[in-house]
Amino acid sequence: MGLFDSLRRKRKAPGTLRGASKQDTSHLDEWANARHGVEAYVEPKTTVTDTTVVLVAHDGEWTRRRIADLDAAFAFGRKRGIPVYEVNRVGLPQRMRDHIARQKIQEKRDRGL
Template structure:
C-alpha cells in the first residue's frame, strides 16, 4: 500500500454517484427542521446526477442527489413541499440574498 493510496478515488473517473439513503435522510431532516421549504430540481448533467435544492424561507439551502424528477415530486408531495424545475423557473432571489449575506459575514 502506497503512501497516498487512501487518498485516491474510490470510483473510476466519469462514473456518477447515485442518490443514497443518506442523501434522502439528510433532505428529510433538513426539510423537517425548517419552514417555508421549497424544492428546486436540477437536471442530470455529464458531471452530476439529478439533484434537488431545498430552500427555506430565509434563503438557507441544501443540495443532494435524488434518483430522478419523479422522486423529487414524490418527496415534495409526501412533505407538502412545492417542487419546481430550476431550468424553467430559476433559483429564488432569497437564496441568492442568503449567499450574499453569508459572504459578507465571512461564512461563504
C-alpha cells in the same frame, strides 16, 4: 493484442457519478423538518452531476443533495407537502442568492477584511 485494442475497450470513466442514496434522502428529510417555508428546486442531470434537489427555506438557507430523478423529486415533495419546481423553468429563488451574498459578507467580516 493489436496496437489499438486498448483504445477500443470500454472503461469505466474515472469519477463516475454515484446515484442518490438513503443518506441523501435522510438529510433532505431532516433538513426540511427543521425549517419552515421550504421549497424544492430540481436541477437536471448533467455530464458532471446526477439529478439534484435544492431545498430552500423561507430565509434563503439551502441545501443540495442527489435524487434519483424528476419523478422522485416530485414524490419527495408530495409526501412532505413541499412545492417542487424545475430549475430550468423557474430558476433558483432570489432569497437563496441573497442568503449566499450575506454569508460571503459575514465571512469577510469574520476574517477582518
